[in-house]
Amino acid sequence: MATTKPRASSTPATVKVTAAKGRPMLTWVGKRPLTQVTAFPAQHVETFDPTGELEKPRTEEVWSDWPPGYPQGGLLFHGDNKEVLAHLLANGFRGKVNLIYIDPPFDSGADYVRRVSLRGATGTAKLDGEGYTLGEQIQYTDIWANDNYLQFMYERLLLLKELLAETGTIYLHCDSNRNYLLRALLDEAFGTTNFLSEIAWRRSDSHNDARRFGVVHDTILVYSKGDNPAFNRLFVPLSKKTRETWYRHREPQSGRRYNLGNLVSPHPRPNLMYEWNGIQPPAMGWRISKQRMEALDQAGLLMVVGKGSNQTLKVKQYLDESKGRLLTTWWDDISQIRGYGTGAEAPDFPTRKPEGLLRRIIEASSDPGDTVLDCFIGSGTTAAVAQKLGRRWIGCDINKGAAQTTGKRLQQVIEEQIAAGAQTSLGTGEGDRLDPSQLSFTTWRVNDYDLAIQHNEAVNLACEHIGVQRMRTDPYFDGTLGANLVKIVPFDHPLSPVDLEDLKRELDSRPEEDRSVTLVCLGIEMAARTWVEDWNRLRRGKNAVNRVEVIELRSDPKYGKFLRHEPARARLAVARRDGKLVVDIEDFVSPTIVERLAQQTGVVRPKIEDWRAMVDSVMIDTSYDGQVFNVALSDVPERKQDLVSGRYELPAPRGKTTVAVKITDMLGEEVIETFGV
Ligand SMILES: C[S@@+](CC[C@H](N)C(=O)[O-])C[C@H]1O[C@@H](n2cnc3c(N)ncnc32)[C@H](O)[C@@H]1O
Known part of the structure; x- marks a missing residue:
């Protein structure tokens, strides 16, 4: 197993921030410019490197721009993004990021919650015959006084601009409550001339609202860093109506549908006023050159239509050769994740965005091997899609539950890629296969947010x-x-x-x-x-x-005796047997979970029949160095109704070693037990 030593750290440093472009300028109470920030060192906490690729330095050209202090894989940070962005700027990422997508808290006045439930089929975790949900764990609070919110976003946008490459693009996802303010902030930070698009994403079909029109769309604001942003044109399938009305002709022999495309120029084109086989040019001229006309003719694609003086030329365009409709700013074909179901897109995270949305953004504004950053990563959608599309990625979240959800999700994506025989070749692959840029990631903490x-x-x-x-x-x-x-x-x-x-x-x-x-x-x-x-x-x-x-809170006669935190505990045995390491988790209890369940359900004490219902994941490091947890085995059942195994056999390293077992419960609390074997 790879043992990556913590490298990307430095003593606190001051990072200069370029001033905002400036006009127009929004103002608010307490507006402060951000001219410099202090960058703190990052602490390397975990490595996921199942193929051991981080052991060998990468020789591909594209990794040559990667700051030498970081392992060449995905980077997941747990911390406040202001500090994480400052850290990245101080450690070699200035101007290196090709695409940024952010989906910051919406200032919506709602408390978002992560729904945490026990694992196992109903019946494993039972309360008088009923399945139950753990008390909702506050994920992050989306309530801001307006001015604080604007200052918060202003600072992040200025830092993000510094990280973007000259050809880079930023996508900011917001809703109708604050989009006009965020657009003004983006104008100020990036300059009005760098505004590219305002995308309307229709996230739902209907929305009940008695007093106003139901809001069914979010806005995604797109800005470039420089004048020449990277952009790949994308196409979407033609609608049924277009296919039927526009491609209404059918070739009798082959049955292929086609339309007759216009060859008249929309603007006067004196240089394209040529006669073609006795057909006079239209008043505005043709839209293509004579050579091109000849080529179309030879390919059998040129058609003469009309009679007498109305005779003109059209070009045959086959439906089966159409790439579709060029994508516009109206995105109504990607549906929101609905309900709290199971499966790959199961939203255990309330504001999780669909992968299709990120796929489109990443494909439009980056190429395989490029670096994609999301510093409000949430459940990890941006990183997961970037990983699938062969991009390099950096993610960050202030919430530990979110960082853990992202880590788990990326482990699954990478394991699936390995199982499918993926090679790391920077998204090139063969045929339709798009190989990943990396099959590993490391997790970091900037300051201690726990x-x-x-x-x-x-x-x-x-x-x-x-x-x-x-x-x-x-x-x-x-x-x-x-x-x-x-x-x-x-x-x-x-x-x-x-x-x-x-x-x-x-x-x-x-x-x-x-x-x-x-x-x-x-x-x-x-x-x-x-x-x-x-x-x-x-x-x-x-x-x-x-x-x-x-x-x-401890001694008050009425409200005292409030804080009692009993940490979660585990009982386990680790031994060497026939050249293998055998890890047996015998029991686990999280008093906080039991307490929360009791609070929720009143007088009846919950009975949890299988300790595994309380456990979200188990990870094992077979050569723990006391600092960085290198995941040699991870047991993270994909479906909520499945339980961790609790008994594991792994290859035993030679000689004496320290085995660390990390058990994370359904509230994100971790227990790490170590054993010398
Ligand atoms: C709307 S959610 C992002 C959802 C994400 N797009 C997805 O698909 O799962 C916003 C996230 O920003 C995080 N966040 C809020 N303030 C932050 C900060 N100062 N630094 C880092 N993350 C922050 C929250 O914890 C939350 O996970």
């Missing part, structure tokens, strides 16, 4: 626990509790006077605000207690404004 995610989840749970009404638009307060405003103090430190001074400043800036404030915290410093007492002493009586109350 903590941030855990923090967000903890905040959500705490708010639920206390009954806080969340407010998504206030830049400072997180919600309300009764008549009070609520501020959640970050859980990575106890409430301190610094937090309280912050609160004071905020209240000073809101002279009209008379509500009291509830601070929710985990731990409280002595000095903070005194501060609060002093503050409230000055605010006594019925009409006192801005009193401060504190809920300390």
